[in-house]
Amino acid sequence: MKRPARIRVLGKQFVVSFVTSDAAGLRDSPDDNDPGMGRCDPETQSIFIREGQPIESEQDTVLHEVLHAVENAMGLEVDEERVTRLATGLLAVIRDNPGFVRYLATKGKK
Numbered sequence: 001m002k003r004p005a006r007i008r009v010l011g012k013q014f015v016v017s018f019v020t021s022d023a024a025g026l027r028d029s030p031d032d033n034d035p036g037m038g039r040c041d042p043e044t045q046s047i048f049i050r051e052g053q054p055i056e057s058e059q060d061t062v063l064h065e066v067l068h069a070v071e072n073a074m075g076l077e078v079d080e081e082r083v084t085r086l087a088t089g090l091l092a093v094i095r096d097n098p099g100f101v102r103y104l105a106t107k108g109k110k
């Protein structure tokens, strides 16, 4: 399966990096000893995804970090728990409805 290298979020190109658990990009600060499965840094338009997750978890993590990027771009404040639940719920709808996803992705004629 082809992993995304870049994801555009509301006109901003985010670079997606798949990294090992010791990567600095996964940490909120240099002394953060508990790196998560992913991290979104809107400042540098970077998304870091921890290697070694089962594919279903990895996809959930990528969508989760994209939701953080959307949250930031739109000036929302969504708590971590809600971002987690939204990502899991949206991913389930996306997986169960490929035709619906194609419909949503279709751009209208200009």
Ligand SMILES: [Zn+2]
Residues within 6 Å of the ligand: 064, 068, 080, 083
């Ligand atoms: Zn998060």
